[in-house]
Amino acid sequence: MNTYDVIVIGAGPVGENAADRAVQGGLSAVIVEAELVGGECSYWACMPTKALLRPGHALAAARAVPGAREVTAERIDAAASLAYRDSFASHWKDDGQVSWLSGAGIDLVRGRGRLAGERTVEVVRDGEDPLVLTARHAVVLATGSRPTIPPVPGLAEASPWTNREAISAESVPERVLIIGGGVVGSEFATAFTDLGSRVTMLVRGERLLERNEPFAGEAVAASLREMGADVRLGTSAERVERGQDGVVRATLGSGEVIEADEVVVATGRRPAPPEGAPERVQVDEAMRVLDDDGAPLGWLWAVGDVNGRALLTHQGKYQARAAGDAIAAIASGRALDDAPWGAHVATADHDAVPQVTFTRPEVASVGLSAAQATERFGEQRVKAVDYNLGWVAGAAVFAQGYTGQARLVVDTERSVVLGATFVGADVGELVQAATMAVVGEIPVHRLWHAVPAYPTISEIWLRLLEELGRDSALTR
Structure with missing residues (x-):
């Protein structure tokens, strides 16, 4: 079948939620995915990252309680911690997620989806002819975001780690250089320090977690330093290179050179719309994509990181649930206001966004x-x-x-x-x-x-x- 009521491009938790709500509303849906079903959060972000951080948190909690501290280890077991992480990433296999899609009545097409026209998605598949899918009611963009690499001379050529390489590391580097002081950088600094790496953070700003209250970043920086990390605020790399010996060398403005075995880039993410979509996707409160004049297209929707509103998994799932319900309401001939959450489905994306940074x-x-x-x-x-x-x-x-x-x-x-x-x-x-x-x-x-x-x-x-x-x- 090449025609569905709803086509969703992207099978992360956001796309899964959009398709699921549409199906629950009586519509047929297919998800197009080029990588693992379950997306960034399941394999390279939320779940494995928090699993990797948990052993260090648990050990620290035990050390803070008399009667428990006397029987705890000196440090966490790195190999066991990596294995624990692997279990939460399903060993980078998506069989369970694919099974869930099937049970929810959602079809799956493997390949890279691109918008090929109104209500039309072309799927590029390895070794096969492109497949053209048509939507009766809606195409939903749920393609997430990708990490940004700052234009530091030599950095891109030094094979830097993003969150993907860092969270799927098979062994613990002796020395880790982290560029960036936001949530991702601070969490990886915590994790690698716990695992035994010598961590150096280069933070351009004057504090960690600059979007939070000042005392938050100050507390995290103080804790990381106490753990043994070298946190350098107001500091940037002028050049980064990886030598033939495999060592990464970052030259600072002062002329100092910092050596590391791996460099982790954690300087933010940007929306990643599919080919054929606007480079900057704009949506209304119902997640409908807007045209150049600010009017909703009526058939194209965008949920999660791709619309740039709130780059957090839980906010994307919130958008997706509401958008799926709205699509189902419109498809049945009801007004958008008759959707379960009303027309303004994503008002919590403005001033009520919760976030937890799992540092210590x-x-x-x-x-x-x-x-x-x-x-x-x-x-x-x-x-x-x-x-x-x-x-x-x-x-x-x-x-x-x-x-x-x-x-x-x-x-x-x-x-x-x-x-x-x-x-x-x-x-x-x-x-x-x-x-x-x-x-x-x-x-x-x-x-x-x-x-x-x-x-x-x-x-x-x-x-x-x-x-x-x-x-x-x-x-x-």
Whole structure:
């Protein structure tokens, strides 16, 4: 069959969700994929990366508790950690994901998809003639993003590692040079240091994790240095080369040369639309691709990283679920407003995006930082309160000498939470409550009655609200 109701290009979790929701809505769907079904997150990003980081986190947690620290090892077992990672990448085989597609009633075509016209996708297949697929209702772009390589002389020719090569490494390099200080760079610095590599980070900016509150990046940098990493802020490589001996040499502006066995480039990602699609895909709130005049094309949709709105797996899946429902609603003759989530399906992509950076300490945030809120609403309307997480009873039980910090950012005019940031061990589990507060625009005086269980780290909410309570106008 070459004609379907919906054609999805890209079989990552975002494309899978779009196709699944369309099928649940009574439509037929096919996914076109050139690589592994399951995409970047399943094999080269989210899952194997977090699995690789977990042994180090677990060992650090055990060392922080008397009675456990006395029986723990000096360091993690590198070989066992790599094997644990391999299991979460399904050993880079997609049999399980392919089976899931079949069970969900979604067809799969292997090959590289390109837009060949309205509602038409041509699939280029190795050793076979191109296959032309036609969509009755919609083509969905879910082709994700690709890492960027900065224009440092010699870097591209030095066979640098991106996240793919770094997470699938078969052995642990003795020396690792990481270029970039964002989420990917900070997480890989943590992982390779735990595994025993001597890690050097070159960070152009003045702190790690520049999109987060300043105290987050400062805490992660301090922790990495304590672990033994060489974190250099405000530093860039002027030239990188790999010698015939296989050694990577990075020359800094000062003339210093840093040697490493591998160089990891972690300087961001950019959308990767398929051939035939606009180079810069623009969408409306329903994920419909817009033409040059800003009007929806009506048959072309784009979800996930490819539309550039929020380059995070969970946000892409959120977009995909809503877009699939909307496509099914329109195909059945209903108005877009009749889709389960309404016409404005992706409003949480603006000011309520949660993210967890799995460094040590973890950084969990949602919504606006204090600086972002102040820039938008003005200093008089924004109030930020901080609290030391180590002072919370649940944190003290969790780990001896627990350190961390929390910040709540509030719109004093509407008395609602605009953003929250938590830094500390295992704070990733705190961010969903904050996300619900931000998305639901729950008034601060109502949050006061959401009593946290004692003794848990969630008691931080009570302490932050007590700090806000010093301003009686926010809590009455």
